[in-house]
Amino acid sequence: MNRALLRIATVNATSFPTKLRRRFNSSPSIAVPDFLTWFEVIGYTVLLESDIASRHKIECSYDDVVLRKEDEWSLFVRHRLRSALQRINPQIPHQVIDTVICTCCTSHPDLPKSNYHFHQLLTEGVDVTYYDGEQTVHDKVWLIDSSNLLNNDWLVIHPFSVTSPSHAHPITTVVLINGLPLAVIVQTHPRHVQALRNEAYQSLQKYIQQQQALFSYNALAIACCGNRAKVGTLTSNWQEFLPWRSIDGEDFSISGTTELEVLIQGIFDKRRFLELIKDFIKFEDTGTSISKKLLRHPFCTIKNPKNSLHNRQ
Numbered sequence: 001m002n003r004a005l006l007r008i009a010t011v012n013a014t015s016f017p018t019k020l021r022r023r024f025n026s027s028p029s030i031a032v033p034d035f036l037t038w039f040e041v042i043g044y045t046v047l048l049e050s051d052i053a054s055r056h057k058i059e060c061s062y063d064d065v066v067l068r069k070e071d072e073w074s075l076f077v078r079h080r081l082r083s084a085l086q087r088i089n090p091q092i093p094h095q096v097i098d099t100v101i102c103t104c105c106t107s108h109p110d111l112p113k114s115n116y117h118f119h120q121l122l123t124e125g126v127d128v129t130y131y132d133g134e135q136t137v138h139d140k141v142w143l144i145d146s147s148n149l150l151n152n153d154w155l156v157i158h159p160f161s162v163t164s165p166s167h168a169h170p171i172t173t174v175v176l177i178n179g180l181p182l183a184v185i186v187q188t189h190p191r192h193v194q195a196l197r198n199e200a201y202q203s204l205q206k207y208i209q210q211q212q213a214l215f216s217y218n219a220l221a222i223a224c225c226g227n228r229a230k231v232g233t234l235t236s237n238w239q240e241f242l243p244w245r246s247i248d249g250e251d252f253s254i255s256g257t258t259e260l261e262v263l264i265q266g267i268f269d270k271r272r273f274l275e276l277i278k279d280f281i282k283f284e285d286t287g288t289s290i291s292k293k294l295l296r297h298p299f300c301t302i303k304n305p306k307n308s309l310h311n312r313q
Contacts, residue, residue, distance in 0.1 A: 033187060035224075036158055036173070038264040044154045044175070049161060052076070078105065080179030081143075084153050088145045088178075093130055100126045100141045104180075107216040111208070112235055112290035114216040116283050122180075122219075123278050144177060146278075149270045153178045160184075171207055174214075175268065182219040182277070183268070190226035200225050201238055208234050219277050220267065220294065227258035231267065233281070233292040242296065 036046050078101055085097045092100075104121060108114035125140035145151040153176075160174035160181075175183035186207065188199040200223035208215050215221075215234050222231050223241060232241035244263040267273060280295040 033158065033173070035185075035187075035260050035264055036156065038261060039156045039175075039268065042265060042269055044156045044268070046156045046158070049157055049159050052157070074105075077176070077179045077181070080153055080155070080176070082179075084151075084178035085141060085143065088143075088151055089141050092128065092139065092141055096128050096130045097141065100128065104143070107213055110290075111212045111215060112283075112292065114212070115218065115234060115292065116285075116290055118217055119219070119277075119281065119283070143180065144274060146271075146274045149274075152270075154270060155179075171214075177273075181214055181217050183222065184215070184218060184220075185222045185224060187224045190228070197238055201230075201241065219281060222263065224260050224263075227260045229258075229260040229263045231263060231294065233294050235290070235292045236294070240294075 040046050081101055081104070082097060085092075085100065086094065089097070103126060104118065108117060122143050125142045127138070128141055129136060129138050131137070155176045156173060157176065158173045159170045160172075161170045171184055172187040173185040174181045175185070184204070184207070186200050186204045188203065191199075204221055204223050208221070218234050220231055221234055221236070222229060224230070228243075230241035230243055243259045244266045247257075247262055247266040247269075267276060282293045282295060284291045284293060
């Protein structure tokens with residue numbers, strides 16, 4: 001096959017920010033990063049945070065608790081997760097789905113341990129036991145459907161404000177799959193050569209320390225400054241944050257594309273993103289600490305079905 005046919009088609013994104021503002025009826029004074037257009041190109045829904053409250057009413061009732069303002073994002077995530085899990089696992093009773101959601105949303109005080117536990121749930125499924133009449137049923141609940149990508153909820157929110165009793169953090173962008181915030185993008189303006197490290201990376205570290213509940217779900221963390229971008233994990237030091245060099249895993253000489261464009265199209269292609277989470281993220285437990293590694297070997301999007309996020313056969 002002609003290698004040119006394998007290359008991801010690129011689209012001139014100059015007019016997309018204006019289209020985004022028009023679609024969301026937002027003022028031109030609201031900054032809409034150009035990179036959001038690449039998520040739309042590869043099939044994600046892109047929402048502005050200011051638009052969500054008016055267009056997406058959250059309908060949740062958890063033990064009839066009166067919700068505080070800072071609970072709104074938690075409810076938004078749980079609402080989308082519940083809808084996705086019911087769609088992906090139609091055979092599972094709804095009350096069992098609710099139990100699984102509580103399991104997913106329960107974090108460990110130690111962030112790396114919490115992240116490792118959630119990664120296991122994400123890649124191996126959640127074991128459940130329930131009664132169907134007089135029969136005991138043992139089954140798995142899958143958080144993501146890798147067999148039918150259209151069965152998942154692919155969402156990008158910009159910005160993503162996380163509120164806690166002592167902090168309010170407007171993170172640049174969060175990528176959510178089925179309501180689960182699996183990737184965070186922190187962007188700064190290119191004021192100087194070291195801005196990527198001194199500002200974007202340091203801001204990311206601050207968010208990780210102050211918003212551990214959000215990063216319990218995190219698969220990838222991205223620091224970008226202008227069109228420069230590097231990817232790592234929540235335990236990566238600066239030297240472990242590196243650019244992503246290929247869109248399709250084979251062509252490393254894509255002319256006219258920026259680091260950020262290659263990273264978004266190369267990592268967040270839907271099937272490739274799921275394969276990356278399953279096969280290219282590894283945890284190392286030394287007994288005293290857990291580190292999370294992103295393996296950087298080039299890989300192709302076509303793989304053996306047994307390597308998919310889950311196999312239902």
